[in-house]
Amino acid sequence: MSWFLLVISGFLETAWAVALERSQGFTKPVPSAVFAVAIVLSMLGLGLALREIPVGTGYAVWVGIGAVGTALIGMIWLGEPANIARIVCLVLIVAGVVGLKVFH
Template structure:
């Protein structure tokens, strides 16, 4: 259950990061509210997951999911560059996150 909560919290980290960008410096109300709610839920989920998962592993997995998810959304929907080196780096992050879970 803790791992599922951690993964969900990682996806929420992606949500708040994208909402932060879309808020345009907190000048747009809806993305600003989405940012705040997703941030609180993501942090709460991380905190609960860390009851059973070591902090180093949990934090690395949480940030890895958030970073990769945010980068993918940036490349697919926000027009950010997507070349083979960027994609390779994202694959390496995913490999590291999977390795932390496997060797937990």
């Protein structure tokens, strides 16, 4: 259950990061509200997951999921550059996250 919570919390990190950008400095109410709800739920899930997962592993996995998810959304939907070097770097992050899970 802890790993499930951690993964969901990582996806919520992606949601709050994108909502933060879309809020345009908290001037747009809907993305600002999405940001607030997503960050609270993300932190709550991370905190609960860390009851059973070591903090170094849990935090690294949470950040990795959030970073990869945010970068992919940026490249796919927000027009950020998508080149082979960026994709290779994202694959390396995913490999690190998987490695942390496997060697937990």
